[in-house]
Amino acid sequence: EHNRSIEKYFSSIGENASEIGRSKADIKKDFLHKLFYHLGRVPALTTDNDLYTALALTVRDRALRQFVRSTEQFAEKDARGVAYFSAEFLPGPHLGNNLLNLEIMEETRQALAELDLDLDHILEQEVEPGLGNGGLGRLASCYMNSMATLGIPAIGYGIRYEFGIFKQEIREGWQSEATDKWLHYGNPWEVMRPEISYEVKFGGRTEAGTSKEGKYFVEWHPESVIKGTAYDTPILGYQSNGIIMRLWKAEAVESFDFSIYNMGDYYRAVEKKLRSENITKVLYPNDENLSGKELRLKQQYFFVSCSLQDMIHLHLLQGRRLNEFHEKFSVQLNDTHPSIAVAELMRLLLDEHDMEWDDAWHITSHTFAYTNHTLLPEALEKWSISLLGRILPRHLELIYEINSRFLEELREKGLNGEQIARMSLIDDHGEQAVRMAHLATVGSYKVNGVSALHSRLLKTQVLNDFAKLWPEKFTNVTNGVAHRRFLALSNPRLASLITEKIGDQWLTDLTSFRELEKYAGDPAFQQQWRKVKLENKKELCKLLAERAGVEVDPAMLFDVQVKRIHEYKRQHLKVLHIIDLYLRIKDGKGEDIAASAFIFAGKAAPGYFMAKLIIRLITAVADLINNDEEVNRKLKVVFLPNFNVKQAQRVYPAADLSEQISMAGKEASGTGNMKFALNGALTIGTLDGANVEIMEEVGEENFFLFGQTTEEVQETKRKGYRPYEFYEENSNIRRVLDFLVSGALGEGDPELFRPLFNNLVQQDQYQLLKDFRSYCEKKEEVFKLWANESEWDRRSILNVARMGKFSSDRSIRDYCENIWNVEPVRLRD
Template sequence: ERKAINFDLLTSKTIKSKRIGLSKNDIKDSFLENLFFHIGRVPKGATIMDYYQALAYTVRDRVFKEFVTTVKRISDEDLRVVAYLSAEYLPGPHLANNLLSLGITEQTAAAMAELGIDMEELILQEEEPGLGNGGLGRLASCYLDSMATIGIPSIAYGIRYEFGIFEQHIKNGLQEEYTDKWLQYGNPWEVVRSEIGYNIMFGGSTKHVTDSNGNFTVNWIPDSKLRGTAYDTPILGYKGYGSILRLWRAEAIDTFDFSAYNKGDYYKAVQEKILSENITKVLYPNDEQETGKELRLKQQYFFVSCSLQDLIRLHLLQGRILDTLHEKFAIQLNDTHPAIAVAELMRLLVDDYQIDWDKSWNITQRCFGYTNHTLLPEALEKWSIPLFRRVLPRHLEIIYEINHRFVQELKYQHGCSDEQLSRMALIDHSGEGSIRMAHLATVGSHKVNGVSALHSELLKKHVLYDFAQLWPDKFCNVTNGISPRRFIALSNPLLTGLITETIGSGWLTDLKELSKLENMAEDPTFQNKWMAIKQTNKASLSDHIKLETGISVDPSMMFDVHVKRIHEYKRQHLNVLNILHLYLQIKKGNNKDMIPMAFIFAGKAAPGYFMAKLIIKLITAVGDLINQDTEVNDKLKVIFLPDFSVKKAQHIYPAADLSEQISMAGKEASGTGNMKLSLNGALTIGTLDGANVEMMEEIGMDNFFLFGLNAEEVQHKKQGNYKPGDHYVHNLHLREVMDFLISGALSPENPKLFQPIYEQLLYDDPYMIMADFESYLISRAKVYEEWGNQSNWTKKSIINVARMGKFSSDRSIQDYSSLIWKIDSFQNRP
């Protein structure tokens, strides 16, 4: 029994001013102290990286103060907490965000300036943690920002990948992948908690035993064990509360296998360490593509088991009993990547804590909520049963038992037919058999949500139809949102300044307040300021493009932006077909009134995704053709910015005039880039897909360039006899660009290079590019017309921003809190 230190001591005056004071001088003192005593440098020998680290530690102390204060409150008031489980996070660089949240950007810049240091230069040193593939990981980070801002008690769990998403280089127009060494200079934002670690078991077999008292228990005898250690990064909300990102790293339990070592087999002794550490070595770089790899299953189980063991420890630490776990924790599953948690919690409760099955199941179901992020069949996780049995034999038994009880219930309580049973079961018996993780997550949760109104409807209509029929109240929608702090305040300081000087600063935590800008939409002075800011942001991006690619882009061109993962359903190649169309028109001399346009692409392709990589090659080939041709290059530019990341995105969004959101309807669950671009004043050209639908509802048809088939029409056409070739025959423009695609002009050294794209579009066209081409061109014609009247365009840009209030991640988190978690924010508490 240790006596706790009086908490007030930690926030006493002396400590406050010395260690966590927010004045310019306090910050300067702390910075120097960190430079000398933490980094161990004198200014003469210090590198810019040392300076960055010294500042990062300075800021981290102040962030920790807020975090510790929040944790104390949660503990004292015994509050209910959200545990967010996600295999991916994309927080972006921390330094500038933490300065903003603490409200110390100005005094820190001044403190650095007094030392002759340019703070902006330090900010640029930071390597961002690329611990995710795209939208799903970034959403998790926006949600963490919002939970901390509003004051939803929370802890976010994930994997500390040693190598995050690969670094993308473009060589000869092709993507090359390099390892992301984000930890090579250390990570000043994290604290290792060596004492917080859990043993994780894999493989082996199970033994069912009845002890002398007649109690039945199951022993899992694994064939390997390793340890997960916690690495904590404090997350600070905007002028708000603290939260924590707790990431697990896999380690060997013993560094050496001593029996092997003693026999002289040094190599084998170290091998175990290497194998253990493999689990958290690298992020799988596939977005919405299931891999079925054993290591991936191990990653998922590893982080889920660590996280659940940690929650149980925290629960018991508060002096509670496990019967009340669901009252104190709302565990949210970010897609099915952590869905094994349903079986793992059952194992912990039933096997380790000897709670009976029914009670355990009740606790489990009440703990979990499941968010589905995609309807793409190739992304729905299934684990082959032989593989699963090899890695998690006890969990297979538990899943069989859950399945058995579920099927019985369906049969005898609900009178389901055999077809229904086989459609809904957790096990798919076809082939070698597999486990349907979306079904496990649905059955094991009390709420299931989609990420936009359309997506949630389609989820109930197709992928989880039978479940929605059975349990209509289990299903709900929470439309995605984005953090206005990161995606305007940090990314677009000029626009932030103008908005704040016009309507005050309340909008940063209550985005609906942007509606006050509506009054200004037609004010010529305001419009001029708005346009000037866009122009400055474009000039800055243009400099960046020149630096990265060597290509000059005139900032007076329209910046047409298409940035996101490269995927056929997102239809970057539809955009390219239009660019080729414009090119051919210029070549024919039909370019009198043509608006000069820069097409800006960025995004990574999964390393094994042939078509996506070919699309990158196509974009760069079109760029090579156009950018060098003096007959066209004052009218058109095509840019592919390599290595898209949160950092780079923050640079691109503020400079966009037009946002391309052109996925085939029914395929993009929500999209969040659409929101980021619109919030920065870009107008959208898009289909009725994902959150575009709701954006258009908010923004109004007149301020949105809509085109293409809707989800129902897509469905209908697919079921009918869709012949993409008909569009080729009937549309002259389409025929011209398709013919050009395989003319060899784009790839003289390999004339057949783009034939796979050509043939797929003409004979199969799964994403209905041919069907939507004409409509896309008609909508684009409206874009050009509107662009011609710059004052009108600017008015629409202002209206776009003014009506984006709904898409704050703060609103999304309020929705999760009231619909799913039943947790009050600190803001709503007495």
């Protein structure tokens, strides 16, 4: 409606809607207004958090204005939109990124300087929302930035966890977990929407009946009802557009317990309230690993139910009919976590909107698209029938019905009993359970993996039966990263060196980095390149000294592995190699070893013993080496605690070598691999996940490839892998493994690392010993190349120049074309 137009509102006060107040004077004025009017602060009493909050609010005003304008324009165009359903988002600190996207970084810096304030100090105050475990949640946030940049009408739906991923501390060498109280000082970025709330039912029983008109219906009589309230955070794209991330918080439904309250049992009523709020209390800290906890299922259902109700509400509000829901929206399921949405949309359409089964199924199965992010069998979610039946009785009925129709279709197609049992949504082995990945696959119109290799393995192995049935349903979208955050924002030195050379169009088109290729061999450019890296390394050294208490010489080769700690990622492969180097130096045979700082960071799931033991091993090796005068000028080992987005932004720009050494076939994609190469690190890696495509792009000669391929890994396993033979036959391996249990590490207790030793010589399910020799040999090449500065720099420049494919802008374009069928909207300025 025209008279509701934002432009009209602004012109009525003599302002232009597109003018968001970018000048130093505007920013300074608004900042002071926030400090005095919003926070009511006297200058003498202002704390760092006040300053941060006032600045964040100043910036949020501008972000919201962008969002409001974008929303209006999306609505005018009646554009088809995307809802990105993700149980995790890892946005990282908002302030710097928003300043970058609004292009007001310098003006803000100057405005603050005039008040004798330092922008960098204020940026440091932000506590980031740790609402994800790692790659999966960070990917969701990279995609939000790219969707906003490209003008995709999109909304991200998720959970507003009160406590995010735990804070990792290292105590006596071990990981210990502390609660992440990210909301403690308030969250200036979000807008609470008390009126946008939905009721979500749990438990109880269902009752079938027939209406007066003779229509069959089912009523769900829940045991409890919980309210979900929306909290919106604006997410900016580069230069113009804004979208929102809508996170749901669980609360008690006020009316629900009046009966108890009236009876005078005040405390029981309050207790119910507390129990309701539990649902969004804490993020489960397990990546790749099913915890199978009831609360986790409740979280998943809670957020998809709120989100779907919200979408239906918006759809109807715009005067549209429900049977065109799938024409207006595509819902992307980020991994299996939100896949109960398939049953929930069916329930909403059938039970709450009186639709017939076939119509409801048509809409549902044309609405969802499913991204799989892991092949690890233990991470493919299953919910036991008994649990599902107890928490979501109506959904279990619907899943049975979906399954019986699906299996009937298979029978008609002539599939045999074995195939049908394999594909069923219900797993009959042991305790009966619902296979959520199957539900997502059956209920979606597209299924994708996250790298070419992973998508191929998904099709040929894990979901092979489905891919044969519906080949056109399966596709690939290789992951990408928000290069504006991970280069422009976090590596300003490199960003300006590049911009000086080739201009700044790379900010919206990363493929223009190709123009750097011609400077790769230029000695003057190489020198500038090297200087930038050295400055970044010096900064990281400060952080390492401060957080890990280790002094590192910035001239060393920075060899970095940062990611979740997991056996399949093989951090211990790198550690075994470090021990090997240590023993060589001790033997007086270390002259060819490049002076190296081995840097590790990453969290272990709190219940994952082996991962925690790997951290303990890293800290033990660090203690030994860093305190040994004979070795510590040549080698340093550092475990940087509490890896998060903020720290990541300081680590990637300072790395020389990126370790991507998972067993082939296990890492679905990886995204750290892209962030490192984008910042000029060379990669040592296996042919796993997106490494394959990175190597293709940068050239095999600029990549340190080692280890078995996926096929070789499988062949090794098929033939009966006996890791003990490597222990017996390879004296290097024997020496290193024996060292683990020699008592030389970790306060002299030879038993401390026995479980790791035993695991490696007895099972070694990630075939570390098999790849050990190849890894060590590659490392020798690394050392040799490091001695040749200009050749190293040349390769580093070529790596960056050829990273164009790995921007998340490209991934989002792929989703738009191959999956969503959504057109970017060209927004008015």
